[in-house]
Amino acid sequence: MPRWVAFSALTLVVLALVLFSARASERVVSELAEPTPRPASLSDGADHLDATDRAGVWRAQSSRPGPMAMLANVGASHALLAAVLAVGVWLAEIPLSSLGVGTATAADAIVAGTGLGLAVAAANTLLGGLIDADPSAALRDLLGPESAPGWALLLLVALPVIAGFEELLFRAILIGAFSSGFGISPWLLAVGSSVAFAAGHGAQGRLGIAVTGALGLVLAVVFVMTESLAVVVVAHYVVNAVEFVLAEGIGYEPFGST
Structure with a gap:
């Protein structure tokens, strides 16, 4: 018999860690996004820097x-x-079906998830251009690959892991499992999980939180309607991958100039 209470307690602990980490990441991204301090004498050429200036620049760049x-x-x-x-x-013997696992074939999940992801990415691109803002720019600049191995790590490891974990937590568990285990409306849980999802992306600023919250709500609605974890994982991955490839890969700037 599923141990819903114990599992929900574990989930809330993980969620708290995610939100705490997001808060810390917000400060880190803000600090790293600031231009590297440059001494006034740097404008006269590196040869005019004294030892103290050189050491300061080296520490700022290497840190x-x-x-x-x-x-x-x-x-x-x-x-x-x-x-x-x-x-x-x-351990809690949670039914996989409540998480949306095994409810769709791999082919169906890839097709539906890719289509949804491309549609959301297109809408995000259009909206970013209209409002002339890119809330993800600072974070994306820090994570943007600079080599082929970096792109492989990003597209084949980091982004799939991120999409898989976030969809497991925010959609499969906070909506699917909690709805099955406690009899709560999945639509109510969809709203609550989207708010938590937005809060977990505080490093992108207020606008980024709003945009992420909207994305989370779209994914939540799709999860409730399809009852498939795989579909929303694929869609989440496609949205992130398209954004990185467009902005960091080919240098296209669809999000405005800010």
Whole structure:
């Protein structure tokens, strides 16, 4: 018999960790996004820097982690939390069907998820151009790959792990499992999970929180209607991948100039 109370307690602990981490990431992204301090004498050429100035510039540049390191860190942390939830599902004997697992074939999930992801990405691109803003620019700049191995790490490891963990937590568990275990309306849970999903992306600023909340609500609605975790995972991945490829890969700026 499923141990719903124990599993919900574990889920809320993981959610609290995600929100706390998001708050910390907001400060880190804000600090790393600031231009590297440059001494006034730098404008006269590197030869005119004294030893103290050179050391200061070197420390400021070397203290900023590279994209590969940041991608590895993000991927590892999300994978760890996903593993904790997966173990919790197993120990609490949560029915996989309540999580939307195995409710759609791989082919159907890929087709439906890709179509949804491309539609959302197109809408996001259009909206970004209309309002002349890109709330994800600072975070994307820090994670944007600078080499082929970096792109492989991003597209084949980091983004799939991120999409898988976030959909498992915010859609499969907070909507599917909680609805099955406690008899709460999935539509009510969809709203609550979308608010939590938005709060977990505080590093993107207020506009980014609003946009992420809207994306979360779309994914929540799709999850409730399809009852498929795979569909929303694929869609989530496609949205993130398209944004990175457009902005960081080919240098296209559909989100405005800010």
